[in-house]
Amino acid sequence: MLGGFISKKYFDRKRVVFVSNAKSYIESVKDTIQRRDPNQTEFQEAAFTVLDTLEPVLDKHPEYIKANLLERLVEPERAIQFRVPWQSDDGQFHVNRGFRVQFNSAIGPYKGGLRLHPSVSLDVVKFLGFEQVLKNSLTGLPIGGAKGGSDFNPKGKSDSEVMRFCQSFMTELQRHIGPDLDVPAGDIGVGGREIGFLFGAYKRLNGYQNGVLTGKGLTFGGSLARPEATGFGLLYYTHAMLKALGDTLTNKKIKVSGAGNVATYAIQKATEYGATVITCSDSDGYVYDPNGIDFKLVKQIKEVERGRIKEYAQRVETAEYHDGSVWDFDINYDIALPCATQNEISKDQAKLIAKDRVKYVCEGANMPSVPDAIATYRDNNIYYGPAKAANAGGVAVSALEMSQNSERLSWSFETVDNRLHDIMDNIFEISEAADKEYQLNQDYQAGANIAGFEKVAQTMMAQGLV
Numbered sequence: 001m002l003g004g005f006i007s008k009k010y011f012d013r014k015r016v017v018f019v020s021n022a023k024s025y026i027e028s029v030k031d032t033i034q035r036r037d038p039n040q041t042e043f044q045e046a047a048f049t050v051l052d053t054l055e056p057v058l059d060k061h062p063e064y065i066k067a068n069l070l071e072r073l074v075e076p077e078r079a080i081q082f083r084v085p086w087q088s089d090d091g092q093f094h095v096n097r098g099f100r101v102q103f104n105s106a107i108g109p110y111k112g113g114l115r116l117h118p119s120v121s122l123d124v125v126k127f128l129g130f131e132q133v134l135k136n137s138l139t140g141l142p143i144g145g146a147k148g149g150s151d152f153n154p155k156g157k158s159d160s161e162v163m164r165f166c167q168s169f170m171t172e173l174q175r176h177i178g179p180d181l182d183v184p185a186g187d188i189g190v191g192g193r194e195i196g197f198l199f200g201a202y203k204r205l206n207g208y209q210n211g212v213l214t215g216k217g218l219t220f221g222g223s224l225a226r227p228e229a230t231g232f233g234l235l236y237y238t239h240a241m242l243k244a245l246g247d248t249l250t251n252k253k254i255k256v257s258g259a260g261n262v263a264t265y266a267i268q269k270a271t272e273y274g275a276t277v278i279t280c281s282d283s284d285g286y287v288y289d290p291n292g293i294d295f296k297l298v299k300q301i302k303e304v305e306r307g308r309i310k311e312y313a314q315r316v317e318t319a320e321y322h323d324g325s326v327w328d329f330d331i332n333y334d335i336a337l338p339c340a341t342q343n344e345i346s347k348d349q350a351k352l353i354a355k356d357r358v359k360y361v362c363e364g365a366n367m368p369s370v371p372d373a374i375a376t377y378r379d380n381n382i383y384y385g386p387a388k389a390a391n392a393g394g395v396a397v398s399a400l401e402m403s404q405n406s407e408r409l410s411w412s413f414e415t416v417d418n419r420l421h422d423i424m425d426n427i428f429e430i431s432e433a434a435d436k437e438y439q440l441n442q443d444y445q446a447g448a449n450i451a452g453f454e455k456v457a458q459t460m461m462a463q464g465l466v
């Protein structure tokens with residue numbers, strides 16, 4: 001029996017007659033998303049990719065259909081948009097848009113990063129917030145999902161301009177966040193500098209509450225290993241996947257995209273595992289070095305000097321720089337680790353990945369592969385570690401930072417790193433367990449979606465109509 005919430009229009013469609021209840025319910029939720037927000041294409045991509053994998057869970061739990069759980073899951077609890085006025089060094093006045101989407105608080109306070117990039121929109125923040133819900137669930141830690149940011153472009157701005165922007169942004173955001181309510185952190189364009197400015201602005205308005213943000217400096221409640229966490233966690237996850245498949249990272253050739261926080265520490269940990277990272281990139285182009293990329297130099301150029309990655313090739317004799325996407329560079333290698341941004345790998349680029357004999361793709365960035373690229377991995381027997389599982393190390397250590405703030409203690413680097421490693425192993429294990437339970441044939445994407453979803457779903461059911 002289909003629930004009463006399935007529209008007659010939908011029910012009457014011929015093709016629906018032959019599909020299961022679960023399938024038709026999922027299609028009806030997709031229709032609702034499309035009808036409500038037809039222009040939110042990135043959110044649709046993220047939501048549909050998850051919904052399409054949940055059919056076996058709904059078959060097992062028809063009560064979720066009766067409770068219209070999926071339609072509630074894809075609707076944010078709250079979406080805040082605000083004006084961010086700020087002044088540049090030349091005295092001009094500017095206005096940007098600020099966002100915070102508090103997506104789901106079933107299993108804990110809202111948690112997720114802030115992104116500063118011209119491409120930020122409600123659509124982008126919604127897709128990231130939705131991903132964050134299931135990602136945070138996978139960590140096993142008590143954190144709900146959120147995301148925020150602004151279309152402000154920090155590139156080329158002075159420290160004073162970035163500070164004034166952060167102060168203005170926080171003047172509004174502060175009324176919506178708190179250590180037990182919503183705890184933002186970094187993402188693209190938001191690193192230690194920005195978190196420091198945001199924290200200072202929050203403190204002036206509300207007093208010292210160090211649990212209100214994570215990714216803080218070590219002198220005001222930051223956690224050791226948080227800067228490294230997403231990149232290191234990506235490699236711990238990749239290591240766990242390869243181990244389960246009887247393989248190792250030693251002597252593997254790896255392509256990394258990006259040259260920011262996630263990419264830098266992914267390169268470091270991959271190198272420590274005995275692999276050679278042959279590329280990194282920024283939004284202009286990529287560097288190829290067959291001898292292995294030096295993560296310290298990447299960090300110096302991109303984080304300290306705030307320069308362009310082409311400068312790497314000017315300083316290292318064996319390295320070459322090329323304009324364009326690293327995913328168009330044709331060379332045989334073993335593992336692809338996209339660590340830049342969403343939709344950076346197209347279907348054609350995925351075909352090149354397959355032609356280049358890549359066996360594994362694990363995602364450091366959020367949603368870097370378009371759906372057709374993911375299908376191409378599957379068609380070519382490439383093992384695929386989806387972002388919400390593979391890059392969960394950053395938010396996991398953010399949650400550990402919250403724990404340290406609550407007990408007013410700082411754990412050693414080794415303690416945090418060991419817990420991160422355990423969490424990433426566990427994420428792979430529970431994704432693999434879901435894959436096996438539902439006989440998905442080593443579909444770790446579906447496994448991660450299901451494992452993340454089950455905890456949120458059970459909790460939402462337990463909490464009544466939320």
Ligand SMILES: NC(=O)C1=CN([C@@H]2O[C@H](COP(=O)(O)OP(=O)(O)OC[C@H]3O[C@@H](n4cnc5c(N)ncnc54)[C@H](OP(=O)(O)O)[C@@H]3O)[C@@H](O)[C@H]2O)C=CC1
Pocket residue numbers: 186187188189190230258259260261262263281282283284339340341342344364365366391392394395
């Ligand atoms: N920081 C974290 O803890 C986490 C981050 N992530 C995800 O990882 C990815 C990278 O984040 P992070 O390293 O923190 O960000 P950073 O701002 O530190 O670095 C981003 C990198 O990606 C490049 N990049 C950004 N946009 C584009 C684009 N449109 N095309 C090509 N390259 C681009 C940047 O190049 P350029 O310098 O030219 O802009 C830069 O090299 C994002 O998807 C983020 O959501 C996921 C989990 C946690």
Ligand SMILES: O=C(O)CCC(=O)C(=O)O
Pocket residue numbers: 111112113114132135183184185186187214366391392394395396398
């Ligand atoms: O550490 C956090 O809270 C945010 C991490 C994040 O933004 C992400 O996982 O995409």
